[in-house]
Amino acid sequence: MAATDPMLSGGADFRTRLQNWLPKIVLAPSLAVMVIFVYGFIAFTVYLSFTDSRMLPSYGFVGFENYSDLFQIRTWDTAVTNLAIFASLYIVICTIIGLMLAILLDQKIRGEGFLRPIFLYPMALSFIVTGTAWKWMLDPAIGLENTMHLWGWESFEFNWIKDGDMAIYTIVIAAVWQSSGFVMAMFLAGLRGIDNEILKAAQMDGASNFQLYRRIILPQLRPAFLSAFVILSHLAIKSYDLVIALTGGGPGNATALPATFMYSYTFTRNQMGIGASSAVIMLMTIAAIMVPYLYAELREKK
Amino acid sequence: MGFLDINNVTKSYGSVEVLHKVDIQVQEGEFLVLVGPSGCGKSTLLNMIAGLEGITSGEIVIKDRVVNDVQPSKRNIAMVFQSYALYPNMTVGQNITFGLEMQGTPKAERDAAMADVAKLLQIEDLLKRKPGQLSGGQRQRVAMGRALVRDPDVFLFDEPLSNLDAKLRVDMRTEIKKLHQKLGTTIVYVTHDQIEAMTLSTRIAVMYNGYVQQLGTPKEIYDNPANLFVATFMGSPAMNVLPSKLVEMNGALHAQIQGADGQDVHLRIEDAPEAYRAFVGKDVVFGIRPEAITDPEGADRNARNIQALSNLVSVTEPAGADTFVSTTLSGKDCVARMRADADVHPGRPFEFAVNMDKAVLFDPKTENRIA
Amino acid sequence: MAMASSDNAVRSSNFTRALIYLVLILFALFYLLPFGIMLVNSLKPLEEITGGNMIALPQNWTIAPWLSAWSTAQIGVQPTGLRPYFINSIVMAVPAVAISTFVGALNGYVLTKWHFRGATWIFGLLLFSCFIPFQIVLIPMARILGILNISGTAYGLILVHVVYGIGFSTLYFRNYYAVFPTELVRAAQIDGAGFFQIFWRIMLPSSGPIIAVCCIWQFTNIWNDFLFGASFASGGSAPMTVALNNLVNSSTGVREYNVHFAGAIMAAGPTLLVYIVAGRYFVRGLMAGSVKG
Ligand SMILES: Nc1ncnc2c1ncn2[C@@H]1O[C@H](COP(=O)(O)OP(=O)(O)O)[C@@H](O)[C@H]1O
Ligand SMILES: [Mg+2]
Numbered sequence: 001m002a003a004t005d006p007m008l009s010g011g012a013d014f015r016t017r018l019q020n021w022l023p024k025i026v027l028a029p030s031l032a033v034m035v036i037f038v039y040g041f042i043a044f045t046v047y048l049s050f051t052d053s054r055m056l057p058s059y060g061f062v063g064f065e066n067y068s069d070l071f072q073i074r075t076w077d078t079a080v081t082n083l084a085i086f087a088s089l090y091i092v093i094c095t096i097i098g099l100m101l102a103i104l105l106d107q108k109i110r111g112e113g114f115l116r117p118i119f120l121y122p123m124a125l126s127f128i129v130t131g132t133a134w135k136w137m138l139d140p141a142i143g144l145e146n147t148m149h150l151w152g153w154e155s156f157e158f159n160w161i162k163d164g165d166m167a168i169y170t171i172v173i174a175a176v177w178q179s180s181g182f183v184m185a186m187f188l189a190g191l192r193g194i195d196n197e198i199l200k201a202a203q204m205d206g207a208s209n210f211q212l213y214r215r216i217i218l219p220q221l222r223p224a225f226l227s228a229f230v231i232l233s234h235l236a237i238k239s240y241d242l243v244i245a246l247t248g249g250g251p252g253n254a255t256a257l258p259a260t261f262m263y264s265y266t267f268t269r270n271q272m273g274i275g276a277s278s279a280v281i282m283l284m285t286i287a288a289i290m291v292p293y294l295y296a297e298l299r300e301k302k
Numbered sequence: 303m304g305f306l307d308i309n310n311v312t313k314s315y316g317s318v319e320v321l322h323k324v325d326i327q328v329q330e331g332e333f334l335v336l337v338g339p340s341g342c343g344k345s346t347l348l349n350m351i352a353g354l355e356g357i358t359s360g361e362i363v364i365k366d367r368v369v370n371d372v373q374p375s376k377r378n379i380a381m382v383f384q385s386y387a388l389y390p391n392m393t394v395g396q397n398i399t400f401g402l403e404m405q406g407t408p409k410a411e412r413d414a415a416m417a418d419v420a421k422l423l424q425i426e427d428l429l430k431r432k433p434g435q436l437s438g439g440q441r442q443r444v445a446m447g448r449a450l451v452r453d454p455d456v457f458l459f460d461e462p463l464s465n466l467d468a469k470l471r472v473d474m475r476t477e478i479k480k481l482h483q484k485l486g487t488t489i490v491y492v493t494h495d496q497i498e499a500m501t502l503s504t505r506i507a508v509m510y511n512g513y514v515q516q517l518g519t520p521k522e523i524y525d526n527p528a529n530l531f532v533a534t535f536m537g538s539p540a541m542n543v544l545p546s547k548l549v550e551m552n553g554a555l556h557a558q559i560q561g562a563d564g565q566d567v568h569l570r571i572e573d574a575p576e577a578y579r580a581f582v583g584k585d586v587v588f589g590i591r592p593e594a595i596t597d598p599e600g601a602d603r604n605a606r607n608i609q610a611l612s613n614l615v616s617v618t619e620p621a622g623a624d625t626f627v628s629t630t631l632s633g634k635d636c637v638a639r640m641r642a643d644a645d646v647h648p649g650r651p652f653e654f655a656v657n658m659d660k661a662v663l664f665d666p667k668t669e670n671r672i673a
Numbered sequence: 674m675a676m677a678s679s680d681n682a683v684r685s686s687n688f689t690r691a692l693i694y695l696v697l698i699l700f701a702l703f704y705l706l707p708f709g710i711m712l713v714n715s716l717k718p719l720e721e722i723t724g725g726n727m728i729a730l731p732q733n734w735t736i737a738p739w740l741s742a743w744s745t746a747q748i749g750v751q752p753t754g755l756r757p758y759f760i761n762s763i764v765m766a767v768p769a770v771a772i773s774t775f776v777g778a779l780n781g782y783v784l785t786k787w788h789f790r791g792a793t794w795i796f797g798l799l800l801f802s803c804f805i806p807f808q809i810v811l812i813p814m815a816r817i818l819g820i821l822n823i824s825g826t827a828y829g830l831i832l833v834h835v836v837y838g839i840g841f842s843t844l845y846f847r848n849y850y851a852v853f854p855t856e857l858v859r860a861a862q863i864d865g866a867g868f869f870q871i872f873w874r875i876m877l878p879s880s881g882p883i884i885a886v887c888c889i890w891q892f893t894n895i896w897n898d899f900l901f902g903a904s905f906a907s908g909g910s911a912p913m914t915v916a917l918n919n920l921v922n923s924s925t926g927v928r929e930y931n932v933h934f935a936g937a938i939m940a941a942g943p944t945l946l947v948y949i950v951a952g953r954y955f956v957r958g959l960m961a962g963s964v965k966g
Contacts, residue, residue, distance in 0.1 A: 016373050022868040023787035030780050030839055031795060037817075037836045038802040041810040048812060057816065101700060104693050117952050118701045121708075124948035124955065125941045126897035128914040132921050132937040133707040136714075136930055142722055150726045181704060185956055238806045241899040245918055262808045267904070272812060279808040290804045298797055354859050375865030387856035391878035400874075401864035448860075 042283065049277035055270040066277040076278065079256040082168050086257065087236035089172045090179075094232055095225070097176065098183025103213065105184070106191045116188075119181035127178065131245025134174040135161070164254035167247055171239075171255055174246055179235065183228050190224035191217065230293045237286050258282050305330040305488055306351070306456055311360035313346055321346055321512045323360070328456075328505075333482050333489045337499035338509035339535070344492040347509075348458050351490060352381050365455055375404065377456075380449035384461040386441045388433035388448075395429040398447045419451045439470045446481075459491040463498065475501060496536045500524065508532045527662065530587065530669040539592050539639075544632040546588035548581045548663065557588045557661065562614040562630045569658060572607045577672050578663065586672065587664040592626065594660040595638035597646070601655040611654040618646050629654070708941075715739060715934035722930045738931035742939060746932050747923060748916050749908065755936050757909065758916035762896055762943075764827050765912055769834035770891040776835070777842020777887060778880065782872055784843070785850040786858050796847060803840035810837075811904055818905055825907045833905060834895045841894075842887050849883040850876065885954040893944050893955070913940045 049067070052060040070076050101119060105112055122130065137143045140159040148156035160166035194217060202216045240259035247255040249264070258278055266275025304327035313321040321343045328334050336344045349355040351362055353374035361368050369377050380401075388397050398419060399412040407415075420426045423443045433441060442462065449457055462478075463471045479502055482489055493499055499506050500520045508515045508523060508531075516528035527533035527541070534540045547558045549568070555578055556568040569588075571578070594602075601608050616635075617628040620642065627638045627646050638654060646652050663672045714722055715738050717731040744754035780799075784792050814833060818824035823832065853876070861871045902912040911919070917940045921933045948955050 013371075016371065019373070019867055023783040024789065026779050026868075027783045027795070030776060030799070030843070033836055033839065034799055034802055037810065037814070038805065038840075039798070041813040042805070044813040045809050057812070097700075101697070104697055107690070107693055109693070109697065115697055115701055117948075118704050120952075120956065121945065121948055122704060124893060124944045126899065126914050126917075126944070128897075128899050128918050129937045129941045130707070132917065132933055133711050135921070136933065137707060137710060137727070142930060143727055147727050177704065177707065234804055240808075241914070244899070244903075245921070248922060259806065259808055263811075263900075263904075266812060276812060279806065279811070282806040283809045286804060286806055287801075290801065294797065294800055294804075298793060298800070349859075352859075352863060354862060373865075374859075374863045379863065381860065381863050383856040383860060385854055385856050387854060387860035389857060389861070389875055391875075400861070400866070404865035404870065448864075 045276045046280055048272060049280045051273055053272035053276065055272065057272065062273070066273040070274055070277050070281075073274070075253045075256055076258075076261055078253050079258045079261040082255060083237065083257050085168055086172055086175070086239070087233060089169070090175050090236050091229060091232045093172065093176045094180045094183045095228055097180040098228065099187050099221075101180070101184040102187035102191055105188055116185070119184050121181070122178045123182045125178065127239075127241035128245045130174055130178050131242050134170065134177070135246050138170050138173075161247065162251060164251050167251060167255045171243055171246055175236075175239065175242055178242075179232065183232070186224050186228055187221060190221045194220050226293070230289060233289050234286055237282060304328050305332075305365060306490070307361070307363040308347070308351070309361040309363065311347070311350060311362060312358050313343070313350060313355065314358045319358075319512065321350075324514055326507055326514065326517060328488060328490065330488055331486045333491065333502055333504045335491045335493060335499040335503035335506045336509055337493055337496055337506055337536075338515075340494055342509045343512045344494075344509055345460055348381075348460050348490060348492050351456070352379055352458055353377050375401075378452075378454050379456045379458055380452045380454040381458040381460065382445045382449050382462045384464050386433075386445040386462075386465075388441060388444055390433055392432070393429065394425065394431050394433070394436070394444050394447075397433065397444060398429075398451050401448065401452050415451050419447045422450065423447050438466050439474065442466060442470075442474055446478075450485075455488065457487055457489045457491075459489065461493055462491075463493070464495075478502065497538065500536070506536075508535060510535070525660070526671065526673070527589075528671055530589075530664050533589050533662070533664070533671070537591060539626065539637045541589050541591050542595075542631075542634070542636045543664070544588045544590075544634055544636060545666075546586050546632060546663075548578065548584060548586050550582050555582065557586070557663070559588060559632045561612075562616075567611060567613075567631075569609045569611065569656060569661070570607065571658060571661070575673050581663070581665070581672060585666050587666050587669075588632075589662040589664060589671075590636075590656065591660055592637045592639040594657040595636070596655050596657070597640050597644040598653060598655045600641045600644060602657050602659075605657045605659050607658040609656045609658050611656050612651055613654060615646050615648050615650055615652045618648055627652070711934040711937055715742075715931055715938060717931055719927070719929055719931055738929070738935040739939075741929070742920070742932045742935040746920055746929070746936070747926070748919050749923070751909070755913065755916055755920065755939055758911055758913045759939065761827065761906075761910060761916075762913040765830045765834070766892055766895045769831045769838065769895050770888055772831070773835045773838035773842045773891050774884060774887045776839050777844075778846045778877065778884070779872065780839070780843040781846025781848075781850045782876055784847050785853070786855060786871075786876075787868075796843070799840045799843050802837070803844065807837065807900055811900075815904065824905055825910050827910065829905050830901060830910075830912065833901050834891075834898070837901075838891050838895065842891060845883055845887045845890070846880070849880065853879065882954065882957075885951060886957050889947055889951055889955050892947060896944050 048057055050061060050063060052058055052062050105115065109115070138158070138161045140146065140157075140162065145156060145158045148158075161170045198216065199212065202212055207215065238259060239257055240263070243249055243255055243257055243260050249256045249260045259282065262275050262278045262282065265271040265278065306328040308324055308326045308328075311321065311324045312319060324347060326334070336347060338344055346355060350357050353369065353372060357370050361370060363369065364377055364379070388394075389400065392400065395416055398416050402412045402415060416429070417426075420429060423446060425440065425443050425447060428436060428440055428444065433444065436444065445462070459478075463474055466474060475498060482502075491502060503520055505517065505519055506523050507517045510531050516523055516532045518526075523532060523536055527536065530543060534543060544559050549556050549558045551568060555571040555574045557571060559567050559569070561567045595611075596602075598610070613629045613631065615627055615629055619626040619628075623642060625640045625642050625644060625646065627640055627644075628635050629638065629652070630636065640646065664670065665672055710727055713730060714727060716734050716736065717725075718733055718735055718737070721729075721732060742754060743756050745752055746754050748755065748758065784796055815824065818829045818832075821829075821832075823829040857875055858871055861875050866874060897914060898912070899914045899918065902915040903918075906912060906915065917936050920936050
């Protein structure tokens, strides 16, 4: 909706013309900042990924060498595999738990107002705090395993966090703990948005509760599923803090993710060209998910 | 030249032209109503007068000053919006005086002006309240107060009564009319409601598809609609428009229509305009308003040419003062408006009296009235 | 958002209801447990943690770990405690939140009420910038901060957070102002109010809820940020999250779990407080910021 046509013709006096330009003048700094700090920087990083930069940017052009090197590096391989495991489990488990809790909370639960904030509060915490809490809770020496031993279950073993093969799953646990409540809130909002008369009509038609959810309600939650998927996948690809706080990427490189890989190659191993190429791959992955989604959302709005 | 001139104004959004060469001259003190169905461009035209939308081509002149490039606040106009657009964070008093404050009017003067307007509209005891605490009718008054306080050259109203319930709408309509008679200010008023247009205006511009279809006094528009659109849009129930043929019989022109039984019926036309001659033997559209079809006793005593028409009654709808009677003519539903005590019964034949003074003919191809 | 309990047409038996409550309560425990354990163990002497049960209440209650975490614990090389870093985070977050919210409000106002050609494109670009992985800007940002001579300072981090916060704050205000009646703006124009007068006198006074949402969102994000803090703030200028990570992961000396927990709660404190005080807005923020485009 236009409040005015911004361009009155040349006959207008100076103040009028200034008023007409003000909106653009006000928006310009943000636009400039965005063009430089987001899109300019992206371009610069893409450029670096084709150079022989090491500790500092350098401008010797090396073509796709960094990318081919990148895919030779074992740690990158681990990072990508880890991301695949982490992201799929994280998305699936968060969605299942979130949907389940939302459906359960939607059964006219007494104390909903009390339970909902409990499910949701982890989202307010820093991943570093979450990581710290779970790091020591999962630590065999003082955490869960120790507690079970003290309670008399001597053979109980839970040392995933020290186990190179299993450590990535501890990250899934902590991440699910942090985000599933939020997914619950999204689904709950979706459920509350469904027209109750449709449900009543379906019951008149003789649908059982199960059929009601399967055939009527879940299909209507499609937008919530889509949003949950987009947000969770984007969070998964960006995951950095949680790994650093929980395992530091270890044991060894067992819990490396692309984000930690990028950081360590760029800033501690002085392989800036490779670090940049890994960042470009992360960006492209996220763009592949976000761009179609945002495009669809913006189009719908028009 | 008028007080407010809209000279050949067009408006395009991108490549789409939504207003085509609108040309209206409004005299001082006139109450001009722009009426038409939703989306026909009424608000766009009003917003262009207000300066809220740019003018693609043409000129708008207020009091001999071309205002195309003048800001809304400098045009000396005031506007009342459909949603009232009261500032939610300000009290009623602040709402009314905001415009004066923006112009730098001293506080004492603002307060005096506010007091006058509040008295005029009887909203003195609302001044300290916020818009959220007012009823629809009260908000409407405040919105008018905000416009009045500026003492503008032209008042612009954009569907100001559409958000009120039926009863309040009628009351406010009367009040707006009284206000206009009292203050004598020039008003341009947008509505999609043809009754509002008829009751309020001194002149009406009927709009459709971005064109002004007809500009004239309410009586001209009602009695002599320029085309089929105006004929059917203005008036409720709408004018009956029946496929018909113009024939010459016994030296007089007749409109030939088909009765419910399939037999041709001929209605004699007296004092036919010269233009009718060209349509003799051709298809025409016969237009007649419901109140021109009555029972014989209820017919207009001053009418010169009343023709009898016997036809089967299909439905009767008593509506208190009047009874609406439907009958089928030329394959279409035709509505007649009768006294409540007319002796009509569905399923029986009835002798209708058709006041042919009020009949009009349209060219089916151009849809324009033949005159 | 329709969080108020609605009339749900689905009915269930008593047994199912008991089961539902059981599952919900178990999950509530799951969500509460980590924080409860942190709290309990932050009030224990170290021996009770290393030699005892993590879930048990303290035998000897003590606030020594809290005092240590706040003012004497070893962070990096200095035994300063977390206090200076807590202050760093506040000094960084408050201006960054204020600036990005204000700029977002102006942008949203322009994009919705002064629509011009290309505005949708500009908004699309801003929107996408909300979702980029920040790794893609780390290298050039480090260079720019160096060139501007503000790397390792509060100014540097404020700049970074404002720059990457504008996208979201614009998104919030745009969505809010998109449904704000345009007729009000038109009425104000006719009343003679200019661009900024309309913003200050008409738009902002009606923007309370969205200002709250935006501030909460920005504050939570900025306070909880680790990546930018770790990348662009060194030593004494680090924010709270970085300091906490240093405290927990320092390899020297005995691991003082109780101090770590106390520190973690301190780092969580401000955002948790905001969440408790304004949880309603927090939820709305999460939803709006992530769901709507
Ligand atoms: N900003 C705009 N961009 C494109 N088309 C518009 C815009 N505003 C209005 N229109 C079109 O102009 C026509 C007239 O609109 P309007 O003046 O609001 O009609 P109404 O007579 O109902 O007040 C409509 O067809 C509408 O779709
Ligand atoms: Mg309109």
